Amino acid sequence: MIFESFAEGQSFFLWAVFAIALVMGALVNKTNFCTMGAISDMVNMGEMGRMRAWILAMAVAIIGVALLEYLGLADPDGAFPPYRANQFIWAENLLGGLLFGIGMTLASGCGNKMLIRIGGGNLKSIVVLLVVALIAYYMINPFPGSDQTLMSVLFYDWIRPLAVSLGGKQDLGSLIAGGDAGGARLGVALVLGAALLFYVFKSADFRTSLDNVLGGLAVGLAVLAAWYVSSGVGIDLDGEMKSLSGYVQEWDFLADSEAGKPADSRSLSTQSFTFINPTGQTLGYALSGFSSAFLTFGVMALFGVICGSLLWSLVSRSFRIEWFVDFKDFLNHLIGALLMGFGGVLAMGCTIGQGVTGISTLALGSFLSFGAIVLGSGLTMKVQYYKLVYEEEATFAKALITGLVDFKLLPESMRKLEAI
Numbered sequence: 001m002i003f004e005s006f007a008e009g010q011s012f013f014l015w016a017v018f019a020i021a022l023v024m025g026a027l028v029n030k031t032n033f034c035t036m037g038a039i040s041d042m043v044n045m046g047e048m049g050r051m052r053a054w055i056l057a058m059a060v061a062i063i064g065v066a067l068l069e070y071l072g073l074a075d076p077d078g079a080f081p082p083y084r085a086n087q088f089i090w091a092e093n094l095l096g097g098l099l100f101g102i103g104m105t106l107a108s109g110c111g112n113k114m115l116i117r118i119g120g121g122n123l124k125s126i127v128v129l130l131v132v133a134l135i136a137y138y139m140i141n142p143f144p145g146s147d148q149t150l151m152s153v154l155f156y157d158w159i160r161p162l163a164v165s166l167g168g169k170q171d172l173g174s175l176i177a178g179g180d181a182g183g184a185r186l187g188v189a190l191v192l193g194a195a196l197l198f199y200v201f202k203s204a205d206f207r208t209s210l211d212n213v214l215g216g217l218a219v220g221l222a223v224l225a226a227w228y229v230s231s232g233v234g235i236d237l238d239g240e241m242k243s244l245s246g247y248v249q250e251w252d253f254l255a256d257s258e259a260g261k262p263a264d265s266r267s268l269s270t271q272s273f274t275f276i277n278p279t280g281q282t283l284g285y286a287l288s289g290f291s292s293a294f295l296t297f298g299v300m301a302l303f304g305v306i307c308g309s310l311l312w313s314l315v316s317r318s319f320r321i322e323w324f325v326d327f328k329d330f331l332n333h334l335i336g337a338l339l340m341g342f343g344g345v346l347a348m349g350c351t352i353g354q355g356v357t358g359i360s361t362l363a364l365g366s367f368l369s370f371g372a373i374v375l376g377s378g379l380t381m382k383v384q385y386y387k388l389v390y391e392e393e394a395t396f397a398k399a400l401i402t403g404l405v406d407f408k409l410l411p412e413s414m415r416k417l418e419a420i
Helices: 004-033 035-045 049-070 090-106 111-117 123-139 148-162 172-177 182-199 210-233 242-251 277-287 297-315 327-346 353-360 363-393 395-405
Strands: 234-237 240-243
Touching: 004 111, 004 210, 004 234, 004 242, 004 297, 004 353, 035 049, 035 090, 035 111, 035 172, 035 182, 035 363, 049 182, 049 210, 049 353, 090 148, 090 327, 090 363, 111 395, 123 148, 123 327, 148 327, 210 297, 210 353, 234 242, 240 242, 277 297, 297 395, 353 363, 363 395
Parallel strands: none
Antiparallel strands: 234 240
16 A cells, blocks of 8 residues: 555545444444443343454454564554553553443443444434543643643643553563564464454354354454554655655655644554544544644544444434433433543543454553453442442442452452342
8 A cells, every 4th residue: 555645645544444434333333242231241141242242353353463463564563552662551551441441331332332322313422422522632632721631630640650661562472572572472362362262152152143243353353454554554755665654754854845744643653443532633623623634543433433333323224313311311421421531541542442452462551451441341330230229228339349249359258238
């Protein structure tokens, strides 16, 4: 995918991302692929079908990215965001994942599901999107007339010093083999991916569930396709090859004018799907007066998923306008959206951004974020369920402690409510 001009390369890059996201949005809607639903099925019913679909997406992405990287067709080392950074921000991964997991449960879906629901006519999810976008934008960008962000005001001074320097990249291959990690990454990815595939397909129920298999494959292959496209677009400058981000970094030397220059070169780096930071990027795009300089991978991915979901909703005649049932429903979604915005940025991704895209790079932080998201969401569901069943008897503290006992994180002797 080599182009003679930056404009041609960037145009292909953005529209390719939109097309991949469009297909993913339609198939996710069609198959009801839902990461929060997967956790709910697992926690409340012991049903693992949709969780296996999520794990299938991980396995496809892990094996595919490892093969692409080994063949020199993808560069996760230079990814945006930097999943493999040598700073292991474990506290941010953990806290962010917990906040995001709680938030997505209160807001009825993760970042990807939020966009799918918008395409299906859910007006509640538009409110969630606006709140998430506002938080995500100001977590990274300064307030008007200030150099302070939400991140710097609320988190940076106390949480960033907790980061651990690993002295090298944090992916499992590098942790095993050090600097020369190419072979180790491939080996780890093949073994881990094969183990995940075995777990997924050993279930006869899963093997016969076309929607679950198709949903997992669609998400995994979409993440893989985005890695390939974002790594493969280049500019041929009389025999010298430049990546899109590399071209922008040397814009003053290579371009004749400022016309067409993107606002940030990082948004053209190697990357794949994630859906929290892109909401902030979309708000930035709108605040710029829809300037093409602020049109990014994330913005195109967001619009692509919504359009794909809308397309399937219209074809299947499942488009339905939904609004809040009552004020309590609105408040739950509002709180959930706030937590998703903070948590998604802190954790450096969402259920897709860390749970599939990040994990495909074998980054330690991604596995931690994934676990924290599942725990945060699962505990929230437990608390909600115990309070529903036991009503006044089930205080928040009792329900939380009992939920932790159910997850075997506390001893059975500490149980406050009878198991249900």
